[in-house]
Amino acid sequence: MIDFTWLYRHLPRRLSLALVLFAFLGGFEGVLNGYVLGQVPNLTTIDLTGRLRYVGVAIALYAGTYYAGYILNLLQQAAIRRWNVALKTQMLQASAAGGEAESTGMNRLTNDAAQIQARYFEAVVGLMQNAAMTLVSTWFVLTVNWLMGLIFIAFSAAAMLPMLAFTKSLSRLGQQWSEANAKTLAAAQDWLQGQPELQQYLAAGTFFARVKAALALSERRLQQQTARQYTAQFATALMVVLGLFAPMLIGFLLMARGGFGITIATLLTLQLSADHVTAGVRAVVAGWSGLAGTRALRQLPPVDATPAPAPVAAGPGAVVLDGVSQTFGDQEVLAPTTRRLPAGSKTLIAGPSGVGKTTLLNLIAGRLKPTTGTVTIDGTQATPQAVTYVTQQSWIFAGTVRENLTLGQSFSDQQLTTVLTQVGLTSQLGDAPLDRPVSPATLSGGQQQRLAIARGLLRKRPVLLLDEITAGLDDQAALAIRELLYRLPQTIIEVAHHYDRQLLARDHVSELTLNHELTPATAQD
Structure with missing residues (x-):
């Protein structure tokens, strides 16, 4: 608040x-x-x-x-x-x-x-x-002068009395006019919209009487409200005149009696100052x-x-899905799924659109809580801090490469250069790559993906989640990124529609296929 x-x-x-x-x-x-x-x-x-x-x-x-x-x-x-x-x-x-x-x-x-x-x-x-x-x-x-001061303040405050007295009636008249005006607008709209039928049935004249009556009432209410405002203003003006001269008259009378130390200068000073109080x-x-x-x-x-930072997972990255399912409302998005993914393993999640592949990634990432079952990483409930999650739409902002990698955190230049080299960006970013300004408009889709992956590698999370990261890339760029990732020691779980089975076999990538009947339209994928 x-x-x-x-x-x-x-x-x-x-x-x-x-x-x-x-x-x-x-x-x-x-x-x-x-x-x-x-x-x-x-x-x-x-x-x-x-x-x-x-x-x-x-x-x-x-x-x-x-x-x-x-x-x-x-x-x-x-x-x-x-x-x-x-x-x-x-x-x-x-x-x-x-x-x-x-x-x-x-x-x-x-x-x-x-x-x-x-x-x-x-x-x-x-x-x-x-x-x-x-x-x-x-x-x-x-x-x-305390006495004349009180008198001037009292008469100055009296000028507010008419407006206070008329407040309720002005509010009531304003409400009445607002209601009457709304009825007039509705009647006028009916009149204009109904012209085809009114002309067809020769009822324009009789129907317009309804509009005219509403208009007359609205204008009468407005006149009443305006007249009451004029009355309040006139009464206020009278009180202002009274506030100007009544204290002066009282002051003159007191001066004639020679009391209270009142002078013309005193009255003039109070006359010019008392209004500021009210x-x-x-x-x-x-x-x-x-x-x-x-x-x-x-x-x-x-x-x-300044929220306390969540602890970052430092284990090997073993993922266990135990009867995990997800339901949104009455729509089942992910059927109960059980699977153990050893640390360092490579897994491809496959299946038709709408079967819950992205939902499963979000559950492993700790971004969603499962409806049933549990997701653990190294025996601990899954949290966003235990994983690196890279999507097709990589988040790159206008800034330097260093700023996009560190996100304001402290890392050495050697660490930053190492991850850039790992993802193959060092040679592409020219001299002094860490200080090069970049933005989504200045990097290709593949470069953005590599920079996002480098950001994750820098933090050495044990689990790497990939969601359709090669969907917008050509075959050569997609192959280069997968060859890079599957050589990493982390546990890798990828969602993809298009993939090379020979590459999967060569890198010992297991396949987790989701396939069940879902009710339409709400499944996330």
Whole structure:
């Protein structure tokens, strides 16, 4: 859940303190005009030096306050940047951990993240800024003159009463108009869609009466809503006028009695400042309501940002399938299968399309949990960390050969060069092959397959799973890759539709044939 605790946790303490400090310093903008202009009446009784000092102080106050606001904007952007990094990191990790489709994860990263930034991160910093301005304005107004300050704040707040009083009726009228408008649109659509039959049965005139009645009701509801809005605005305007002059009248009466230290300068200062208290309160209430509306958007599955790495299998690679089957819903994808594949053995999984060959590979890879039976590698339940899984669609990204091999992990150049030589890529990648930039567009299909295989060989997993890796290659390239792989010491399990039986016999490759009746369409292969 993205909430205030989450926001605080993802900010350095110094940045949090600086945000609060400059929010309060920038909050003086709300009372600056009141303080500076409120001193104007006093200028009539001082000399030129005093007036020049007044101008200098005023310039310094405005410059300092605006500078504080400028720094606050920079700090807010720094905070939003950190929050965005943390948010998008969590989104990506949550998508990966939950097995979401790529399109879903990208939608989170773009649309959802942008919505959270606009409707929550930016709203939170705006809320903090308005809250600081409200507190500063309240403090200032009360220190100028506590009695008149309370009077000005009370009358300023009274300007909100008409809108509060009319809120329910405006909401009700808005709902009534929305319903009437929906009926009008439906009636108009019926009228337009039904023209052929209305013309055929000479019923256009009578049917249109229904449309006209819906239209008249919709416009009447809109007129009622608009009239109520005008009434609320008029009442608000009256209260604003009352808020402007009633406190002044009270102040004049108190001045006539000579009490409470009230002066014209005091009244002018409060007149220019008190509105910022109620304006700030309104902004805080509106901002808080807006934040509440983003609660569903901010719900994200929790993800440990630094998950402990799973242990990597280091055994010889003996695979045991014990009554393994797989069912999706009521569709049997893989019939119960039992087989022992010794460490270092080479096995070809064959069978017609839809029989469950790829499903079996996914079970051995630990990517699927079997419906019945068990899959073990060296006596331990199969996990993705125990195997190297290479598919026809090799994952190669834009980067150097080194980056594609290491994936950010630490390996020596000698280790990297060794696996490139094993797969026959060293001579094909030119000088300094490890630093050569590559991408799917710059490598052939065979080179991509070899690079993906090299990535797996680098990690020395005991089991190598191959899923139709030669389907897109010519016969010569496919033969070269198989000759490379079948010379490796790892346990190799391959799914292929097309293969050379002489090569299988030469390399002592056993065959596991899957063949049973499946219900249609849902089998994975």
